[in-house]
Amino acid sequence: MLSETITLRAPTPSDRGAWNALWTAYLDYYETVLPKAAHDTAFEQLLSSDPATFNGRIAWKDAVPVGLVHWVHHPHMWRPEGTCYLQDLFTVPSVRGQGVGRSLIEVVYADADARGAPSVYWLTQEFNYAGRMLYDRIGERTPFIRYNRPARTDRLQ
Amino acid sequence: MLSETITLRAPTPSDRGAWNALWTAYLDYYETVLPKAAHDTAFEQLLSSDPATFNGRIAWKDAVPVGLVHWVHHPHMWRPEGTCYLQDLFTVPSVRGQGVGRSLIEVVYADADARGAPSVYWLTQEFNYAGRMLYDRIGERTPFIRYNRPARTDRLQ
Amino acid sequence: MLSETITLRAPTPSDRGAWNALWTAYLDYYETVLPKAAHDTAFEQLLSSDPATFNGRIAWKDAVPVGLVHWVHHPHMWRPEGTCYLQDLFTVPSVRGQGVGRSLIEVVYADADARGAPSVYWLTQEFNYAGRMLYDRIGERTPFIRYNRPARTDRLQ
Amino acid sequence: MLSETITLRAPTPSDRGAWNALWTAYLDYYETVLPKAAHDTAFEQLLSSDPATFNGRIAWKDAVPVGLVHWVHHPHMWRPEGTCYLQDLFTVPSVRGQGVGRSLIEVVYADADARGAPSVYWLTQEFNYAGRMLYDRIGERTPFIRYNRPARTDRLQ
Numbered sequence: 202m203l204s205e206t207i208t209l210r211a212p213t214p215s216d217r218g219a220w221n222a223l224w225t226a227y228l229d230y231y232e233t234v235l236p237k238a239a240h241d242t243a244f245e246q247l248l249s250s251d252p253a254t255f256n257g258r259i260a261w262k263d264a265v266p267v268g269l270v271h272w273v274h275h276p277h278m279w280r281p282e283g284t285c286y287l288q289d290l291f292t293v294p295s296v297r298g299q300g301v302g303r304s305l306i307e308v309v310y311a312d313a314d315a316r317g318a319p320s321v322y323w324l325t326q327e328f329n330y331a332g333r334m335l336y337d338r339i340g341e342r343t344p345f346i347r348y349n350r351p352a353r354t355d356r357l358q
Numbered sequence: 359m360l361s362e363t364i365t366l367r368a369p370t371p372s373d374r375g376a377w378n379a380l381w382t383a384y385l386d387y388y389e390t391v392l393p394k395a396a397h398d399t400a401f402e403q404l405l406s407s408d409p410a411t412f413n414g415r416i417a418w419k420d421a422v423p424v425g426l427v428h429w430v431h432h433p434h435m436w437r438p439e440g441t442c443y444l445q446d447l448f449t450v451p452s453v454r455g456q457g458v459g460r461s462l463i464e465v466v467y468a469d470a471d472a473r474g475a476p477s478v479y480w481l482t483q484e485f486n487y488a489g490r491m492l493y494d495r496i497g498e499r500t501p502f503i504r505y506n507r508p509a510r511t512d513r514l515q
Numbered sequence: 516m517l518s519e520t521i522t523l524r525a526p527t528p529s530d531r532g533a534w535n536a537l538w539t540a541y542l543d544y545y546e547t548v549l550p551k552a553a554h555d556t557a558f559e560q561l562l563s564s565d566p567a568t569f570n571g572r573i574a575w576k577d578a579v580p581v582g583l584v585h586w587v588h589h590p591h592m593w594r595p596e597g598t599c600y601l602q603d604l605f606t607v608p609s610v611r612g613q614g615v616g617r618s619l620i621e622v623v624y625a626d627a628d629a630r631g632a633p634s635v636y637w638l639t640q641e642f643n644y645a646g647r648m649l650y651d652r653i654g655e656r657t658p659f660i661r662y663n664r665p666a667r668t669d670r671l672q
Numbered sequence: 673m674l675s676e677t678i679t680l681r682a683p684t685p686s687d688r689g690a691w692n693a694l695w696t697a698y699l700d701y702y703e704t705v706l707p708k709a710a711h712d713t714a715f716e717q718l719l720s721s722d723p724a725t726f727n728g729r730i731a732w733k734d735a736v737p738v739g740l741v742h743w744v745h746h747p748h749m750w751r752p753e754g755t756c757y758l759q760d761l762f763t764v765p766s767v768r769g770q771g772v773g774r775s776l777i778e779v780v781y782a783d784a785d786a787r788g789a790p791s792v793y794w795l796t797q798e799f800n801y802a803g804r805m806l807y808d809r810i811g812e813r814t815p816f817i818r819y820n821r822p823a824r825t826d827r828l829q
Contacts, residue, residue, distance in 0.1 A: 228436075235436060238438065239437070239438050242438035243436075243438075246433060254433050255433055255435055275432040276403060276412055277445070278400045278412055278428050278445055278446055279385075279390070279396065279400075280396070281396050288434070289435055310507060313507070319507070320506070320507060321506070321507035322504055322506050322507070323504070324503065324505075325502060325505065327502070328501060328647070328656075330645075330647060330648055333644060336505045337642070339508075340505035340506060340508060341505060341507075341508045342503065342642075343503070343506055344483045344484045345481040345482060345483055345504040346481065346482060346483075346484050346500070346502065346503055346504070347479055347480070347481055347499075347500045347502040347504070348479065348481075348493045348497035348499055349477070349478070349479050349497060350476070350478035350498075351498045484798075485804070487801035487802075487804060488801075490799070499799075542750075547750070549750060552752065553750065553751070553752050556752035557749045557752075560747060568747050569747055587746060589744060589746040590725050590726055592717070592726055592759055592760055593699075593704070593710065594710070595713035602748070624821060627821070634820070634821060635820070637819050638816040638817065638818055639816060639817060639819060640815045641815045642815060656818075657817070657820055658798045658799060659797055659798070659817065660813065660814070660816065660817055660818070661794070661814045661817070662795075662807045662811035662812060662813055663791070663811060663812045664784070664790070664793070665811065
């Protein structure tokens, strides 16, 4: 369904600027700013061939970066083959509704299948209405909600 | 606060029977039955010294196993140090309200601190009222909800 | 903000056909079909001058009915002046995003003020994303969820 | 199931002190204090024979007031016979788990049946775990959530 002008590619070192622009826009949505060192470490994970670190794809419309997805495989006690956590998904507003988000998720599904660990999950804010319109079509809502350790109990934070 | 008769210990090979009884009771709560091979792999992870696999503790009341917790560290794109996913927590009904669950969570917090990756999260069903009474005291509810890849899209399932 | 071509009017007997079309489309969203007698009673409430029955407005774009709202005042134990329940809100897809829904809600707010009972509430499905995009701007989400008596305990149903 | 020592009675004028103590304890749960005039008007509704105002019951354990329920019938556009809103339910901590709450709800169900308007609904905070343990047994959770008009838009408040 994707327009022929949209391509999805794993990031390479020369994509650092493009990735950084998308990543910053995504973090803006969560009103989050990360130090440069965190950007460095995140991008290194995407370039790494270590199967335990994050994978990613950048969506390009012709020469313009328009979306990203990041995912990681981790062990799971219920599933000997492990599971896949799709942590970050973003598309720029100008391409929304064109199937870019869906295609990025489908890359993750395909990678999970290729690893023999097909279960994939992600978390989203209950009030992320635009995202959930897509997720309800391509995923299944569960009754699980997330709790965090309170920051005040972290000795290091 | 814990009674002196409660002790928390990492599982050893001789704890397989005790762990299995707790794990099966926990899975019952989720109306889940796993094949023996999945139990085997799960228990091997708990015994492994590989920092990328699951860790666990069993709570004992004198010689009786009364609770368990499992957690795993995994990479996180926002946090160069990674994060900690507390996947499974269980206490037998006869000890509820005695601080066993809280103590099991605090072991995870301490391990996260020791690794220099203090953030910890877990997922629970919205209607797990008894669990949430504890989690609201020791954690922070977030607005994040979980979506799963639908089983029908898994080629392997 | 409303286009000059949008007008909001209380229903009159000659509006029965227009109202019925909107009401049926609204009920379709909830996959609900009501018998004709229920339509009759509902419309009679809108025409009634009894302050204890429902009030309504129909939104017109030129001569085309494009939206409706229904509300009722009822006693409230915490508020001697009572409260206002906005039960039904609907706009046809072709006018969405043009401020019709907001204007219909504002009529209810104004009526509540005029009665000296300014509190207004409404209920919506958690997954009514399009509606909630509006409601988050013009209302406040509360942590209250609705429970119903199960149909099986109704002697009459 | 109710102990023979529990009785449910409609309030009479001489019950004002008993009702007031329960009502104040209930409002405390919501961190709410109401002026005396609001208590007066609320209690008058309970004594009134007007079918459009609130009804109530007080639960007594021997001579001690241990619970209350308030409900009101109001019109409903989908149901010609109207509906019943169970607004307030409270039991004192010392009797919880003894069936008092359930019995108070069942009085409302019976009154709804007697009026020929058997549908009953109520709202509760998502995190009212103790209440929901009961409501899940005697009611059905719906996906409806409540929105309020923001206080800042009330001209009178």
